[in-house]
Amino acid sequence: MSSNVSTKVVAIDIPVRVYIEDTDAGGIVYYVNYLKFMERARTELLRSLGYGKAAIFADDLMFVVHSLNANYRASAKLDDELQVSAKVTKVSKVAVVFEQTVSCGDQVLCDGEVKVACVKRGDQKPVKMPPQLLEQLGI
DSSP states (O other), X not given: OOOEEOSSOOEEEEXXXXXXXXXXXXXXXXXXXXXXXXXXXXXXXXXXXXXXXXXXXXXXXXXXXXXXXXEEOSOOBTTOEEEEEEEEEEEOSSEEEEEEEEEETTEEEEEEEEEEEEEETTTOOBOOOOHHHHHHHTO
């Protein structure tokens, strides 16, 4: 699959508060929840472009995680207010790569790269993203 580097800067930062259900018995955020926080930021980025879940589902499409690489650097704790970012770094006709961070103040707690693919909901086979979305993402 060939991919082009997007010439547009498509990014978002969202606040996320750490609640008790995000933590283990010691009040530390459980590692998999950083991925959930990142998912929220990607969802909000697409929603800001007019492609919320309802719009994507209406086109009989969905986005699935193809691959990811995450680096855990420090721990978030109960009641911390986090900033979660998602920035588009590469786009092809069927996939988007996001650079993501979860930070508390100036400290990066987790960062990573997530590749998501656009698939048909019925058979989950890769399919071209809607032309309007591709244009907004820089293709």
